[in-house]
Amino acid sequence: MTDAIAVSGLVKSFGTSRALNGLNLTVGTGEVHGFLGPNGAGKTTTIRVLLGLLRADAGQVRLLGGDPWRDAVRLHKRLAYVPGDVSLWPNLTGGEAIDLFGDLRGGLDRTRRAELVERFQLDPSKRCRTYSKGNRQKVALVAAFASDVELFILDEPTSGLDPLMEAAFQQTVREVSARGATVLLSSHIFSEVEALCSAVSIIRDGVTVESGTLARLRHLTRTSVTVEAAEPITGLDALPGVHDLVADGTRARFDVDSARLPGVLRHLAGFEVQALTSHPPTLEELFMRHYGEAATAGAGR
Amino acid sequence: MSAYAGTGRLIRLALRRDRVQIAVWIVASVALLAAGAAAVADEFPDEAERVTALKGAGTSPAVLLMRGAPVGTDLGALVNFRNYAFMLVLAALMSTFAIVRHTRQNEENGRAELLGAGRLGRRAGLTSALVVVAGADLLLGAALTGTLLGAGLPADGALAFGAATAATGLAFAGLAAVAAQLFQSARAANAFAATAVGVAFLVRGIGDALGERAADGIQVTGAWPSWLSPIGWGMRVRPFGEEAWWVLALPFALVAACVAVAFALAGRRDFGAGLIPDRPGPKAASRSLLSPLGLAWRLNRGTTLGWVIGGALLGLGIGTLGRTVNEAMSGNTGATELLDQIAGAGAAPLVDTFYAAMMNVFGVLAAGYVVQALLRLRTEEAGGPAEAVLATAVGRVRWVAAHLACAVIGATALLVLAGAGMGVADAAVGGVTGVDPLVGAGLAQLPAALTLAGFVVLVFGLLPRLTIPLAWAGLVASIVCGLLGEVFALPEAVRDLSPFSHVPPIPAAEAAAGPLVALAVTAAALAAAGLALFRRRNLAL
Incomplete structure (x- = not known):
C-alpha cells in the first residue's frame, strides 16, 4: 500500500522569504500522524500545498497517490479539511454551512451528521456571524467527520474548544481511525497528540527536524x-x-x-x-529539546 | 476614565491607515475639477456661446437631472453646471466609506474589540472616525476652492463651491455614522449609505428637472424636492450665482442631529450587535443551496434583488418623463444639440435621444452591480471561506464561473427590467416608443457592463491583493472617460478606452452589431485570461 502523504524536498517561497526549505513528510495509510512545530514553522503552508491551494516551488508531493496541484478536484473528493482559522458566511446558519461543505465534497452521512451535532453540542440554527471561534470550529469538524473520506487534514482543529469538546474530538478521531482512515493532525496540544498519534513529525523553519513513531523518538532521547x-x-x-x-x-x-x-x-x-x-520523556520535553527555552514563548502551550 | 479617552491615538491610527486612500480621493477630485474648469474656459470663452448652451440645457429635464440647475452665464457658473453635482457626489461617497471603514468595519472584523480592551473611552471610536472624516472633507473643500481660484474664477464662488462640497461630505458622514450603528455588517452599512447618496442625487435631480426658469431663460431654481436632499442643499448654495450662504446651515444641522442619534444608538447596543437582532434560521440546507451556483446566488441574492428592483423603479420613473421631455423640447434646437452630444444620435425623435442618454446611466448601474457582485470572489478568498470551499471537490474554474453566472444574470435582469419599466411607463403616459425597443436598448448596454466583469476577473487572476481598488478604479475610469469625457475634454483616444464609448445610442439610432460583438468578445477574452491566471496562481489568503 502506498503512503497517504509523501512529501520530499518541498520548497515554497513567498517573495523573498522562504516558508518551506526542503521539507519531508511521510504519512502511512491508516496512520494518525501528529504535525508539530512552533508558529511560523510552515505547518499551514505545507497543508495548503497538500491541498493544491498553493503551488510547490520544488520537491515531490504525492497525496493519495496523485498530484495535489494537478488532480486537486479528484483528490478532494477523498479528503476532508478543517482549516486552522475557520471562516464561514455570516448570513448562513451553521447547519447550512455543514450541509454545503459536505455536499461540495461529494455528500455526507445524515445519521453521522446528527450524531456529531449532538456530540459537539452545536446549535445548527444559529447564523454563522453569531458563532464564537470554538463554534465555528465545531461546524468545520462536523462537516469534515460526517463525510465518509479516506484522509482527514486537520490544522489545529481544537485550538478554540473547551476540554469536554476536546474529549469529543479525540473520540471522533479514534472512530475514523478505527475504520481505517488516515489523519494528519497539526496541533500545539501535546497531550492530544500523545493520546491520538502513532507517529509525529516535528518541523522548524521549514525543514523536518524529527520524524518517526513516538516510541522510536522516545528511545532516542x-x-x-x-x-x-x-x-x-x-x-x-x-x-x-x-x-x-x-x-x-x-x-x-x-x-x-x-x-x-x-x-x-x-x-x-x-x-x-x-x-x-x-x-x-513527554512529547513536550521532546519538543522543547528541539526548540530550547527561546521557542517556548512563541510556541508553548 | 472619560468616554473620549484615547481618541487622539485612534485618530493617528486612522490617518495612518487612510493616508493613501484619502489622498488619492482628494487628488483625483482636484484633477477632475481642474480639467473640467480648463475645458469650460477652452470651449466656451465667449458669453454668447455660454448663453446658447445654457438656454438649451435649461429646457431639458434630462440634462437638468444629470447636471443641475444653471445659476448664471459667466465661466464659474458653467463650471458649476457641468462639474458641481459630480463633486458633491464624490465628497459624499468619500465620507460615507471612510466612516463605515473606521466604525462598523473595525467592529465586525474584531479590531475594535482588541482596541476597546485597551485604555479607550466608549465614544472614542466614533469620535475619531468623525474627526478624521471632517478633516478630510475640509481638506477636500479647501483644495477645490484653491483649484477654482487657480483657474482665475471669482473668490466668492470658489469659496462657496469648496465650503458646500465639504458640508455635503459632512452631512453624509453623519448619515453613515447612523447607518454604521443600525447595520451589523460593514457591507450592509456601506450599501445603505451609498444608496442614500444615489437617492439624494436623484431626488435633487428631480427637483432641478422640475425647476422654474427665470425670466432670462437661463437660471433655473430647483423645485421643492431638492430641499429634501443634502445634495440638493449643496446645489442651492449656488456657487458662482447669487450665493445663498445660509443654506450651508442645513448640512451642519443634519450632521449634528445624526451624530447625536449615532451616539445615542451606540450607547444602547452591545458591542458587535446591530439594532435588528438575529432570528434562528434553518437547521439544514435546502437542496437549492447545495452547489457552487446555489451558494453564489445565496451570497449575491440580496444585492442583486436590490439593484434589479431599484433599476426597474428608476426605469418606470424615467418613462413617465418621456412625454414632458418631448413637449418641452420640440422646437428647441439648443437642447437637441446638447442631448445629441451626450447620446451621439442623429436626427431621431427627441424622446428617443432622451431615452438613449438615460440608458447610458443604466449601463453604468449594471457595470457597478457587476463589479460589486464579482468582488465577492476576492472577499471570499482573503481570509474568507474560499480556502475551505476550494479544498472540497469544487474546482477553481467552477467556483469563479458560478459567481460570474450570477453577475451576468443579475446585470441582464437589471437592464431588461429597466428597459421594460421605461417602455411600460412611456406607453402609460401616451408615448409611442414601445417596450421592445427599450428592452433592446437596455440589452445593448450589457456587453459594455460585462466588459467591466471581464476586467474584474482579469485583475483577480493577475493581482489578487489589488483586486478591490483596481476594480473600482476601472469602473470610475470607464465612467469618466466614457460618459464625462466631453465635460473633462479628454482626447478621443482616451475616451475610446471606456466600453461605454462604444455603445450605440439605441433607440435613437439603429442597433449596430459590430461594436456590441466587439465588446462581448473583449469581455469574454478578459474573463478567460483572468480564469487562466487564477488557475495557475497561489491562493492569496
Missing part, C-alpha cells in the same frame, strides 16, 4: 529518573549517559539516555534502593 536509597548514592556522575544530575546524599534526580538506562539501573542496585520512579 532521555528518561527522567528519581531515586531514593538507604545509603548515600555515589558514582552516578561518572556513568556514561547521565545528565543534569542533582544528588543529595541518599536521593538523586537525573536524566539518562534511554539506551544507557540498563547500565544505570545495575549501578543503582548496589545502594539498597527504596523508591524509584522513572518516566519516559
